[in-house]
Amino acid sequence: MIFQHVLGREQLRLIDPLAQQFETCNVIVTHSALGRMTLHEVGRNDPAVSEDVVAGIHLPEWLTGQIEEEAAAEQALEDHERAGVDALLARWRDEGVLMTKLNEVIDWVERVETVFVYIGRVLFSRSDSGSSTLIKGRLLPALRTRPLEEWTPEERLFVGAMQLLFRTGRAVRFEQFNGRQLSATRLRGVLLRLCSGYRLALGMRADADLATMTLEDLATTVRDLVSAVDESRYVRYRRVNGLTYAKDEFVLPWDVSDRALTEVPPVLAALAARHRGEPPGVDADPRELVGELTARAVEIAVLDGDVTALEEVLNAIVLGAVLATHGDYAMTSGIRDLADMAVAENTPQKILELRKNNFFCCVVPDPALARRMPGAELSEVLWQVAQRMMYNRWHFIPGNFDREQIPQQRHYFFPPLVPDIGEWCDQRHGGHTRSQVRFTLRAPGAAMWMPAFTPEGHAYRGCYDIRVVRMDGEPFTLADLRMASRYSGLIDVYWREVAKRSEAGGFPPPVIKSYGADWYREQRWSTSLAQLVRDMETPSCTRL
Incomplete structure (x- = not known):
């Protein structure tokens, strides 16, 4: 105030x-x-x-008087909303589920990268790069030994709010209050904004009843609308603030017909021309071309064990993404062997035994960055990025299973589901600082408007992606976010084609071999990049 x-x-x-x-x-x-x-x-x-x-x-006294007047009115409103939260907690206590609800919150705060929420002067945090009062500081576990009547007002609000936010979209919703004050009135504001935005996306009329709903009913309404929004002509996305850790969700009008590339990117046309002897026609469908190139690469891998052609398709898609969005470098990450995603007897045991090296990250710089930055220095940046993304893939994949299927000691995050656009991401994140990750785009796959990726029969989200980085300059725009999502759609085609060919042929999926320390530090990425650039400079491609 x-x-x-x-x-x-x-x-x-x-x-x-x-x-x-x-x-x-x-x-x-x-x-x-x-x-x-x-x-x-x-x-x-x-x-x-x-x-x-x-x-x-x-x-001056005249100003403090105004502040006190407004603060008193705001507090009266907050007291009313807090009473609703307290009544919800009391009901859970009376139903014998309060400790279950508390333990869920204790678990959920470990499933997102950062929780950094203020309630008054009390900081509720769980962060690898900052403080951690919730778990290490024992703020939440200590509540297990105290009756509800002895919880502070801040503790009661935090537990109640996290339960309601989780109901609307899992623990990533907590991040909407990162670096900010959480109050019951602001919680209502966030829930109302989400609900109103979703109703707009679905073409629903304004509803006066929303204003009188309880916080619990509002959260439930938001939850019930999410899947319909993901099937609408709107797309959910998030804006990430690297300074505050805040991640706010919005809805973006975007016709389904516009979510796929309509023109073949020059780098993919050039790659096709090298393998087929001629470039694709002007009316070629980019998704069909990626499917064709991937299918051919799978056949080569099955015949002689050489996955070079399969990796070239990835390299070309990533280079296309960085050129189309004017980034400094881009990447895609995933699992090396699709067979490792198999679920036997409805248990993810095999997946939980995977290590970071079972995953890969293909990072490709913009040719202009490769020209101006010394090769050894750039190689180290790319390898640091790749290692972090390999770790993220390992960290995300258990989030595709139910909590009871995952051992308590296995740490994991919920996988990203919607695209996001980030600013000032190099300010607090150590890995981002070292790799000069200032502005970012992320488009995870399979996109929420697409069917889940189901290799070996289990549904996965957030198991591959396209990410783009700018080290400086201007932030990315929503047009850039759309473009990154279209290229993520090509990665989606790639993985579905690998899975389809392998399952139809009854042979193990080809295993990605590149993108380890030697590929980066021996600058094999540079050889691949140079070849793709030469391909684009051939006369047949420059006429496209």
Whole structure:
């Protein structure tokens, strides 16, 4: 509330802590080790604990009066919404399921990369790159030994809110409050926005009843609309803020007919020309061409064990993505051997025994980046990226199974389901900082508007993707996000073709062999890139 009133008022001045006037300040400005600026009210028992004091502000009485008026009204509204959350928790206690609900939240906060939520001055966090008060700090486990009546208001709100957010779309919903204040009124605002956006996407009329729904009913309504939205002419996507860890979902109008490439990318036309002796026709369908190239590559791999042609198709798709989106480098990651995705007797035991090296990441730089950055330096960047994505693939794949099928000690994240567009991703994430990942696109597959990928009979989401990175310059646009999703669609064709050919032929799927440390550090990526660039420069392709 104070922030809203002090910003833009030129008559207010920041006062140096060493200045004599500092004693007149009724608001203290601090900066924490985690980069958070906070205002503390001197007269409200609100000390600046363990934070650097950077300045003070003297608010005149007429302004503090306005702030107190608005704060009182906001608190009355918040009290009303909190009463609803408390009633929900009390009902769970009376039904004997409160500890189950708590244990679910304790588990769920481990299934996303970062939870970093403020309720008042209390930080609820679970992060590899920041603090971790929820589990390591024992904030949530400690509640197991205390009756509900002894939980603090902040603890009650957090547990109730996380349960409701999870209902709308699993633990990734928690990230909508990262770096922000969570309140019951803001929770209602998020649920209303999601529900209203989904209803808009489905062509439904405005509904006055939404405003009077309980938080629980709102969350359930959002959940019930998600699958219909994914089948509509709208697409769900997220915006990622690397500074705050916040990830906000929106819906994007995008006709189904526009979600696939309509023109063959030059790099794929060039690859086809090299293998077929002539480029594809001007009316060729890019998805059909990828299917044809993949089918041919599978046949070669089965006949003589050489998967070079199969890997060339991946290289070409990734290079096409980086060129089409004007990125610095792009990548796709997946499993090396599709046979490893088989589920025997409805148990993922084989999958849970996989290691990081059972996965791969094909990273291809823009040719312009390859020209301006020394080869050894760029190779190291690409290999660091590849290792992180291999780890992510290993980390994501268990999320395609029910919780009871996964051992408690096996850590995993829920796989990404919708495209996202990120900014300032190099500010807090160590791996992103080293690899200069400032602006990002991610389009996971199989896309939610497509059937799940079902090799060996089990349905998977988020098991392959297209990602694009810009090291600097301007952020990506929604047009870029659409383009990355179209190229992810080509990766989808690729994997479905590999699975289809293998299953129809009754032979094991070919195993991807490249994209290890030697492929990057010996600069084999450079040889592959140079060949694809030469292909595009041949006379038959330059006329396309």
